[in-house]
Amino acid sequence: MKRIAALALLSVALTTAAPARADLCAIDHAPAATLLLPYFEVDLANPAGRTTLFSVNNAGDKAVLAHVVLWTDLAVPTLAFDVYLTGYDVQTINLRDIFATGTLPRTADKDRDPSDIYSPQGEFSFSDVSFPGCEGLPLQPLPASLADSLQRAHSGRPSSLFQDQCAGVDRNQPQVVRGYVTVDVVKRCTPLRPSDPGYFGPDGVAGSDNVLWGDFFQVDPGGRFAQGDSLVRIEASPDRFGPGSRTFYGRYVQGSGADGREPLATAWASRYLNGGPFNGGTDLIAWRSVPWAGSPFPCGTRPAGFPQTQQELLVFDEEENPVLANQTFPGIPPPVVVLTPFPGAATRVRIGGPDLPVPFDFGWLLSDLSSFVNASPDPYAQAWVGQVSSAQGRFSVGFQSTHLGGLCVADRCPAGQPVAAGQLCVGPTAAGQPAHFTVTPQGCFSSLCTEVVHAGCAVQHDGLDFRLDALVCLQPRDSVTCTPDCNGGGMARCDTGALASGTYTARLGALALTFQVPSATGSCVTAP
Secondary structure: OHHHHHHHHHHHHHHHOOOOOOOOOOOOOOOEOEEEEEEEEEEOOOOOOOEEEEEEEEOOOEOEEEEEEEEOOOOOEEEEEEEEEOOOOEEEEEHHHHHHHOOOOOOOOOOOOOOOOOOOOOOOOOEOOOOOOOOOOOOOOOOHHHHHHHHHHHOOOOEHHHOOEEOOOOOOOOOEEEEEEEEEEEOOOOOOOOOOOOOOOOOOOEOOOOOEEOEEEEEEOOOOEEEEEEOEEEOEOOOOOOOOOOOOOHHHHOOOOOOOEOOOEOEEEEEEEOEOOEOOOEEEEEEEOOOOOOOOEOOOOOOOOOOOOOOEEEEEEOOOOEEEOOOOOOOOOOOOOOOOOOOOOEEEEEOOOOOOOOOOOEEEEEEEOOOEEOOEEOOOOOEEEEEEEEEOOOEEEEEEOEEOOOOOOOOOOOOOEEEOEEEEEEOOEOOOEEEEEEEEEOOOOOOOOEEEEEEEEEEEEEOOEEEEEEEEEEEEOOOOOOOOOOOOOOOEEEEEEEEOOEEEEEEEOOEEEEEEEOEOOOEEEEOO
């Protein structure tokens, strides 16, 4: 009787409570639309060696579809697959299974699993549903050749996935695979990755339901340690973000805000313990956005911008004595070499090791992982940092570092005021090449007394039409004599993909510009 009463109370609690939602941009542990496993590592040479496990959980009573994407440590996507979750469901994935034997999670929606063999509907699950495009569920194991190509891509070796090009850092450890994982709520099964056109936007496959949560564990049975933390939760709010907003997938949507995901931070504070009971020292686990395209490259080379530097590495001891990590330490001879302990997208680095030497055994580290592209700040820079401290073969602890300020702003302009679009131009155009748009703000702004805080433009393709969104933020300069010109308003630029010959229309608010491909001259439309 007590058990029946307890179940009744639990049923009421589950059916009346909605998934928790915390403050947007708080980088907290509320359910989210995107999950990030910031770093994984699997030693395939040793069945009892290092591996990484993670779980994907549904916080709601309605079935959802989670899209898992594996990325190399240089941010090249390699494998995408879908996981069907009934209400309050959980799916645990051991990455060793995927890389060693090609085993993928076996889940299926209602139409593909009418007998509830693979994804049984639980007692408190609201419904068992079907999603479009999921004829391939439950997933079959990867062919051995594909699993081998996946291993090669994630260990920095030539891979047939990319016509024998490389996609990761070659650390001369061919049996150790590394990278990171993203998990997104999606509306239908899809082979697309977040970097592909059609993934985000009103007609995209990505959803915005903040219902996912999960955790991850880095386990080394042979070394007798395990460390874990919550997966990074990235909430979605489609109405909150637009051009000029920092978003998590901003690089892949050209700054349009179409992904609607809150951004992470760039500056993080991390404790380190290299002694006492923690004789195994402290490692930092870091994920960061990269300034290069997530595409493969010829082996023996590196993507432009690798290795990434950072704005600042500042080391403190426990008496608040600071040392800049990019300066010479006692016992380290000049010349000073700029450290790059976080060169790619996903990294694990030892504090006090050769890549991140520190002069103290105990203290904390401030790492600002902002970066520069062509001497200008990277507008898409963001990061996540965690720390793990261990005693060799005895115990270990791991947890998220502390972020020092977020990247969300109160409105779309980080400073200054938004200005309406005054003119939209395109061209000239050529078949097989992108079309180049420019947006000029409406009004007359002196070049000497106007500061352009932000000028951004984004394009979404819809058949023969293009929908543009532009944001120009201006503010006056103090104590400057204004010149009598109108050249100070700046200009926002954005491009399409390669276009075939034809007639197209670009729309920006009330402005509509019809143009031809090819065309030897450009064309413009001006607001009244």
